[in-house]
Amino acid sequence: MAKYVGILTAGGDSPGLNAAIRGIGKAALNKYNMDIVGFKDGFRGLVQNKIIPLESRQLSGILTLGGTILGTSRDKPHKMPIGSKVLDMTDVIVENYHKNHLDVLVCLGGGGTQKNAYRLMERGLNIITLPKTIDNDVAMTDVTFGFDTALGIATEAIDKLHSTASSHHRILVLEIMGHNAGWLALGAGISGGADVILLPEIPYNIETVADAICKRSRGGKHFSIVAVSEGAIPKKVAEELKKAENAKQNAKNKDEKKKASKEIKKIREKLSNHTMWVSEQLQKLCKIESRVTILGHLQRGGTPSAGDRLLATRLGTTAAKLIKNEEFGVMVASKGDKAEPVPLDKVVGKKKLVPIDHPWIRCAKEVGTCLGD
Numbered sequence: 376m377a378k379y380v381g382i383l384t385a386g387g388d389s390p391g392l393n394a395a396i397r398g399i400g401k402a403a404l405n406k407y408n409m410d411i412v413g414f415k416d417g418f419r420g421l422v423q424n425k426i427i428p429l430e431s432r433q434l435s436g437i438l439t440l441g442g443t444i445l446g447t448s449r450d451k452p453h454k455m456p457i458g459s460k461v462l463d464m465t466d467v468i469v470e471n472y473h474k475n476h477l478d479v480l481v482c483l484g485g486g487g488t489q490k491n492a493y494r495l496m497e498r499g500l501n502i503i504t505l506p507k508t509i510d511n512d513v514a515m516t517d518v519t520f521g522f523d524t525a526l527g528i529a530t531e532a533i534d535k536l537h538s539t540a541s542s543h544h545r546i547l548v549l550e551i552m553g554h555n556a557g558w559l560a561l562g563a564g565i566s567g568g569a570d571v572i573l574l575p576e577i578p579y580n581i582e583t584v585a586d587a588i589c590k591r592s593r594g595g596k597h598f599s600i601v602a603v604s605e606g607a608i609p610k611k612v613a614e615e616l617k618k619a620e621n622a623k624q625n626a627k628n629k630d631e632k633k634k635a636s637k638e639i640k641k642i643r644e645k646l647s648n649h650t651m652w653v654s655e656q657l658q659k660l661c662k663i664e665s666r667v668t669i670l671g672h673l674q675r676g677g678t679p680s681a682g683d684r685l686l687a688t689r690l691g692t693t694a695a696k697l698i699k700n701e702e703f704g705v706m707v708a709s710k711g712d713k714a715e716p717v718p719l720d721k722v723v724g725k726k727k728l729v730p731i732d733h734p735w736i737r738c739a740k741e742v743g744t745c746l747g748d
């Protein structure tokens with residue numbers, strides 16, 4: 376029987392989303408004879424029933440486009456700002472899913488989207504997800520689409536910073552996205568030859584970093600490139616945070632929990648200007664002029680790399696095949712050369728961080744990169 380497929384893209388946008396929509400759509404339309412529609416701006420579009428037709432015309436010419444033709448948002452079905460209120464809109468989503476006679480909803484997103492999609496699955500909807508994010512932190516897949524493009528952009532930035540750092544004999548500190556995972560900073564730092572790489576997974580000592588830079592300077596290299604993951608954290612602050620998180624977990628009553636939450640918030644606020652702080656400290660300790668570059672959303676923009684187009688197309692066409700086979704409640708994961716379904720309950724609530732014994736960490740250390748530990 377022909378299937379009626381709904382697609383949405385949720386969370387931060389990332390290169391490769393359109394390639395994935397095209398992969399699902401073309402296989403669904405041409406190979407399996409299904410009907411397919413998109414919902415605008417993530418889960419909000421399903422609440423507002425904002426439908427975007429996805430026929431051959433809309434799926435054509437989008438492979439190389441960055442962003443998402445469907446639009447996206449960080450809205451959660453169970454906590455959606457509506458006017459001045461935050462409401463649970465899950466019932467409306469379930470109602471609209473049935474009203475539109477959908478056989479399946481395909482959700483393209485990162486960790487948060489996997490969780491939101493899982494909640495809808497628990498409410499009886501047929502769900503398939505695809506893992507996208509530049510952070511590469513979704514569990515149970517080798518890689519997420521968006522990561523390869525962002526890795527290229529961050530590496531190119533490090534390449535460019537080298538010539539100006541060297542000309543001015545400066546320290547150049549580059550902040551790289553990744554949320555609480557260090558994949559992007561580590562990958563770009565190694566590929567671009569950063570002298571220091573700071574990751575959330577390895578709390579650092581600023582003095583250790585300064586020593587490494589001073590040593591380079593004494594050796595005649597009067598510039599250094601420091602790649603800082605946006606979630607990187609000094610050792611001392613990491614210890615304070617751990618203590619506060621433990622206090623929250625072991626709180627005996629509401630007041631204790633509230634107090635611990637306040638403390639966690641305070642510590643996190645301290646980290647908000649963290650990259651600037653790194654630069655200031657290094658300038659002071661090394662007596663070398665230092666400047667900061669924050670790459671920010673540049674890392675999510677523009678044309679997807681060939682690797683991301685390929686990955687998104689592989690995962691997208693596999694999603695269409697799973698729909699045909701009625702294999703629902705799964706995320707389409709990349710495992711080596713294969714694209715495989717993984718039950719959603721094995722994905723949600725987990726984050727794929729960089730293991731401290733990961734080969735990338737070892738090779739960074741072996742080429743003499745300081746990781747601040």
Ligand code: F6P
Binds near residue numbers: 449508552553675
């Ligand atoms: O999850 C992708 C990501 O780009 C993270 O690396 C970053 O922390 C976050 O999104 C930024 O979110 P927003 O686009 O909402 O500012």
